[in-house]
Amino acid sequence: MAKHKSFTVATKVNVYFCDPQSPWQRGTNENTNGLLRQYFPRKTDLSGYSQADLNKVALRLNQRPRKTLDFETPASKLHASVASTG
Known part of the structure; x- marks a missing residue:
């Protein structure tokens, strides 16, 4: 930092x-x-992962239901938020 x-x-x-x-x-x-x-233990060197690998992890995390979102996924919450502004 x-x-x-x-x-x-x-x-x-x-x-x-x-x-x-x-x-x-x-x-x-x-x-x-x-x-x-x-997915990545402490001190993992991310240079060993492709952008496609990182995108897969991001997709999995964004499709994972969260208790803080009333068991909805971050992706669905974002989609609903964006859809409501359009």
Whole structure:
């Protein structure tokens, strides 16, 4: 985290941190990390995975029902949200 600025410059990937006054953000972050650990153990070098491999994991996670979403999937919640704005 201390080198987030140099990381952003080198990779052109923005780095975001949880707001200190929003404890729910941290819980969501930790939950997501736990889900990702099912596919990529700690200190996994992601350079050994293709973009197709990473896309498969993202698809599986986005199609997984979540208790915090009343057992709906993130994909279905996003679809409903986008559909309601169109």
